Structures are given as C-alpha cells and as structure tokens.
Amino acid sequence: MSAHYEPRTALGRMVNEIEESGIAIILGLMVTITFINVVLRYGFNTGLIWGLEMTSFLFAWLVLFGVSYAVKVTAHLGVDAILNVVSPTARRALSVFAAVICLIYAAMLMKGAWDYWANFANLPQTTGRWFPTGLEEMGRTSYRGWYEVVDIPFPEWLRWIEPIMNDGEHYEKLPRFIPYFILPFGMALLLFRFCQAFWRIWVGDAESLIVSHEAEDAIDDVAAMNKGD
Template identity: 75%
Template sequence: MSTKPPSSMLGQAVNELEETLIALILGAMTIITFVNVVLRYGFNTGLTWGLEVTLFLFAWLVLFGISYAVKVTAHLGVDALVNVFPPHVRKTLALIAAALCLIYAVLLLKGAWDYWANFANLPQTTGRWFPTGFEEMRRTSYRGWYEVLETPMPEWLRFLEPLMNEGEHYEKIPRFIPYAILPIGMALLLFRLVQATIRIWTGEAQGLIASHEAEDAIDDVKHMNRED
C-alpha cells in the first residue's frame, strides 16, 4: 500500500499528466507539420485541416505550459528589491504575491469556464467577478452545435452527437472540444499556484515563481572563461 499523502499523489498525477500531454502535443505538431510539408512540396497537395489542428495544439501546449512552468519555477520574476529585505519580510511579500496570483487565477478560471460553457451546453457562472453559482440553463443557451472551420469530425467521436447536438450530424469537430483547454488550463494554473503558496507558507520555498536565467547565464559564461 502506498504511504504517500493524498496531496502528494495528486500532485504526482497532475505532473505526469502535464508532462505526458506536453510530449504528445509536441510530437503531434511535429508529425502533422512534417507530413503537410512533404505533401505540399512533394505531391502538390496537403492536409486542409493541418494548420487549424496545429494552431489548436499550440494553444493546448501554451496553456499546459503555463501551469507546468509554475511547478518547475520557469516563469521569470524580478526579486532584486525583495532580496534587500530580511527573510521574514521576504516571506510575507512572497505570500502577498501568491495571494494576488491566486485571485487572478480564480478570475481567469471563471472567465475561461464562462466562455467555454457557451459551446458546451453548460451554464455560465453567476457573479460579476467571482463565481457565486451557476445560471439557470435555457434551451436557447445551447451552443454545442458550433463547429470549427476545417477539422473533420472523427468517426470515433460520433457518440457526442446525441449528447451535444440532438443527434444531428457533425461535419467538423464541435468547438467545445478544442476550447476545453481554457478551463482545464486555468484549473491547472490555480492548482499549481496553490501548491506554490503552500510551499512558501511551510518554508519549502522562498519565493513564488522567480527564475534566474540571467544570473545562470552569467555564471555559465564565467565558468567557460575559467576553462579557457
């Protein structure tokens, strides 16, 4: 039986999900682009849906990358002023910054859900800034029939038609599928920021997401110069 706490197991599962999907998306983008180039220059044809799918995959990659970069502290931050203060003040400032980021992530998640819900036959949230509940769904609120422009509907997704389109045939994939990354990505961002805030609170981390690429690059150059 595993001895890991639930939070650790959840974090590991999310980490594996992000890394796996990022790798798969990069691979899919590479394959589609390569095939399209070969078809265009070798056979004077191409995948009409190739560019659209690549754009969708790139959007998924970026939004997955935002949350993953929080986890690996790859986002850039400026902490020159913060480092002037003593440790207990730095921790307070880091917690304030984390609280602001959490509020911002909640706002992003609400906006992402409300936008995606338009296409997924789901209710939007109530509340001007923060979600206070869900609106009452009306028949006129259903937007699941909206399709993308180019990408054809795969046969293995036909089970969605009676659920989302009253049994009507989809010619292209419905928009709620590629747009689903909006609430998923913002939920992952919020999760990662909660993790980072806990690390600051418990003393496991001194800051939120600051990366020191410039300092690391300077150190690398100094090291190379010593070797020369």
C-alpha cells in the same frame, strides 16, 4: 534553491504526468502534422486542409499547458530587486502577498475560462461579475454544442457524442467544445500550481515564487566551463 520539482503526493504526481505527457504529445503532433503538410505541399502539390487549424489549436493547448508547467518549475519571469534588499521577514510577507494575488488572478481566469467554454459545451455559465455566485439557468435555446470549427473533420469514433451534444444531428466538423476544453482545464492546472506555490512559501519550503535566475545561472555555467579549460 533548486528549481527542480519533485511531486510529493499522488495528486501531484498525477498532475505532473498529465502536464509533461501532454506537452510531449502536443509537440510531437505539431511537428508531425507540419512535416506531413510540407511534404504534401511541395512534393505533391496538395496538403491537409485542416492542418493549419489543428496546429493552431495544438499550439494553444501547448501554451496553456506551459503556463502551469512554468509555475511548477519557476520559469516565469519575475523581478526580485525589492526582495533582495529587505529583511527575511519582509521578504516572506511580500512573497505571501504576491502568491495571494496570483491565486486571485488564477481564480478569476478560471471563472472566465469556464464561462467561455460552457457556452459551447451545453453547460451553464457562472453568475456573478468577478466571483462565481452560482450557475445560470439553462434552457434549450442556451445549448450551443452544435458550434463547429472551420476545417477539422469530425472523427467517426466520436459519433457517440452526437445524441448527447447535438440532439442526434450529425457533426461535419469537430465541435468547438472539444478544442476549447483546454481553457478551463489549463486554468484549473494554473490555479492548482499557484496553490502549491503559495503553500510552499507559507510552510517555508520556498522563499518566493522566483527560484531560478536564468541569466546568472548561464554566467555561472560559462565560468565553470572556462575553469575546466
């Protein structure tokens, strides 16, 4: 079964575009910032003070985008030794069970990511230890939108958020809720991809969460090349 993914719905196509465009843009920004910093450092004995922090945030965004993207293209590592020795019925049951576990795990990550990000976004955290049972009550002392990063300067075109997030006070650095937004967003993408994977297994479009076998595929490619020679 091929690991190539083709979105079938408008929502799937939109999420697919967000993931692939986001990954491409982030990689481009990381390369550009790093290249400029190297040139400035070794050519002009200066540099972008915020370059390292920006690259670190971009790398975190890349990783969290990549987590859901890897689920989509079935690139995550997996072990299918047991699946290969059981009957098709048992294989499907085990695959459904694995998908359910992944869904529960992604939902827990989503809750934790929201609770962490909400702390910096003037939003209420969820109640409940493992399962969200509601939203906490917020008071003025609960607002933490004024937390800033260390080096990245605040863009002038974002000054409009100061009355909303910082009581009109000026930001000197980028507020943390902006780069930290990838936490709930990335986990929401992961949960969405696991829901898709579960549904594909449930309706019989896939046999498991593992589709591609990278090492075996590489061996087959080399064998095909040798035959061509």
